[in-house]
Amino acid sequence: MNRTSKWVLGTMLIALAFYVIAPQGPSAIGSPAFWVYRHELVLVSGVVSLALMTLCVILAVRLKWMEPLTRGLDKSYAIHKWAGIAVTFTVTVHWLAEKFPKWTRDIFSYPPKMKNPNFHVLPWQKDIYHLGNTLVENAIYVILLLLIIALFKRVPYRTFRATHKVFPILFLIAAFHSVTILYKADWMGTPTGYAVILLSVVGSLAALVSLGQQIGANRKISAEVAKFDVQGPGIVDLWLKNTTRPLGHTAGQFVFLSFAHDSEPHPFSLASAPQDTDTLRFGIKTNGDFTDRLPERLRVGEAVRIEGPYGHFSFDLPHGRQVWVAGGIGITPFLSRLDELARTGRSSAEIDLWYCCREASGAAYPDNLKELCQAAGVTLHVVLSSTGERLTGERLKEVHGSLEDTAILFCGPAAFRTCLLDSLKAQGFDTRAFHSDSFDMR
Known part of the structure; x- marks a missing residue:
């Protein structure tokens, strides 16, 4: 099993463990078997979805301490991608488990529900989890649409990135729903409830970092274009003059570059030695919607923002x-x-x-x-x-x-x-x- 699978499956198993120790939902007590199974399917798919979404938003903010755990930012993005694919499945199950019986009640004969007379929800608690349900129901349609867009490689990177910026907002809605629904599930004050709250809070903090455009904020330096040349079949040999502190990279690492003519960050490997603190070199292949236009849009003296370094592509190995x-x-x-x-x-x-x-x-x-x-x-x-x-x-x-x-x-x-x-x-x-x-x- 590769590292990506371990992260995704491990997250799902941890979420399942918290579900297993949760008390049985009171709305299922005394109900016919169909409603018990449906109720538990809604809960388990919801817990797993929240855990996977939290993993996605944490990885998206490029935390420095996460890199050693995932063995590099490139590996983090692979985990992020497959966690997102898994979320597509679990959110779909969660949505269908909730909606399918309502859609088909005129087609199938479902047994009547039986409410637990000992379960009581205060009016304000009922109002707040109904609000969470309403918000997340609309958000789920957007989540599924954006996840499908993200999986299609033919969608231009610029469009993919623009649609991805909506996900932090959607996570905040999902987190609100996850916490407020604890009243209905009667998990408030239980270990499972605390786990749901923790995931929601941690994920919300990461989402706010993203919305505040603070990703990698403490790892950014300023530079300017010193010179550039187009070599070979569409390769831009780019040299940047560092105008602030040394980058402090090692051979094999990469950074994100944001240019004055295009503020979106793009990843590029460093071609210069770590000893080069004043001038940084990059070899950039023109093979995408951004890089194809780079030679004609670059200007000597143009301001560039560098974020990094990232990556664990190390040459310090014990082999002969x-x-x-x-x-x-x-x-x-x-x-x-x-x-x-x-x-x-x-x-x-x-x-x-x-x-x-x-x-x-x-x-x-x-x-x-x-x-x-x-x-x-x-x-x-x-x-x-x-x-x-x-x-x-x-x-x-x-x-x-x-x-x-x-x-x-x-x-x-x-x-x-x-x-x-x-x-x-x-x-x-x-x-x-x-x-x-x-x-x-x-």
Whole structure:
């Protein structure tokens, strides 16, 4: 089971545990079996949905202390994505369990409900949970619509991000409903009730951070565009001049850049060595609705906001050999490490860099790569798919011999990663020594 599954399933199991210890809902006492099962299905799906939504909003605010737990912000976004997919299912179940009997009461013969005469709700309590029900019922339709939009890759990132900004508001509504419905469920003052309140409060705080545009506020510095150039097939070589404190990054990390001409933050790997505190370098591929227009919109002297650094793509590994695999613009984090090694001295590990591109022109970035590898003591291999070449686990084993005591660090397209990892598994490679970063932020 991978790390993402552990986080999502673990959250669901914890929520189920709190549901199991909850007292039986008073509206179910003495009712025919159908209404008991329906009532409990509404409650359990609601508790699990709240737990998953809380996980989503916490991960969305990019808390520094969460990164070591998830092994990097890119892994946090994967957990966020799959928790959101799970919420789509659990919210749908919650909604249908509540609504289906009402929609079909003229079609099916349901047994009559029997109310518990010993259960009493004060008028103001009844009013407040009815308000919560009304608000969340309308919110659920929006939640389901936005979750579906988020899952369609064809929706432009700008639209995806704009619709995602509504989720904190929807969470606040869901949290209000979750707390007020405790009166009806008779969970107020119970361990389960306290757990629901805690989830609602913590998630609401994260939602308010997002609504207040305070995500990463203490990790932002100011910079300006020093110079830029378009190299190879649509690669922007961007240099920023730091105008505030040092960023304090390590090789392999990334940041979010917000430009004066576009305030939305976008993630990019750092290509400069950690020793570069005054000037930061980035290699940006023009392959999206934002990056396609970047070369024509950039201006020297333009203000840039940098948020970060993020990521746990570390080169400090105990293995005797490191094999670096870069797919296209995935060369960027390796440039940072190459620059660092060229300045500080060669690594104690034997290092090979496999640069995989479609055409020879793609491997032309940066133009000093051969010299940089030579200075860093790294052996460079270039693989061009246009000539029929493919990098596989079998080829790595042929070139390097045994892959024992070898760490493979990968940065590139997700499909390439999957194929390479599968071929490495076929060669008996220990996948725990395979390290990769992902920039799939949706």
